[in-house]
Amino acid sequence: MIGEVAPVDEHLCSAKGCRRTAGHAVIWRNPKLHTPERRKVWLACDDHRQSLADFVALRGFLIEVVAVEDLTDADG
Incomplete structure (x- = not known):
């Protein structure tokens, strides 16, 4: 899995170790x-x-998957 490392001010993946x-x-x-x-x-x-x-x-917890740029103030 080769990927670009995010700059400090970017959104980082929540997966463990990523x-x-x-x-x-x-x-x-x-x-x-x-x-x-x-x-x-x-x-x-x-x-x-x-x-x-x-x-x-x-676990029955998923609501939806959206692009990061589509997040709203209600998400968090």
Whole structure:
């Protein structure tokens, strides 16, 4: 997995040990812990987008996957 390392002011992938620039946002919520309006975000590079989305989807937490530039103030 060769990828570009993100500059300090860029969004970094949330996958363990990954320091690449994130282009995707995996938006999720644990309904046992979070209110319906809460939207948690994991950032993902191209290589980790699917595995991070699958991890939260398997638990029933996945809301959606969007491009980082499509994040809103409600996400966080």
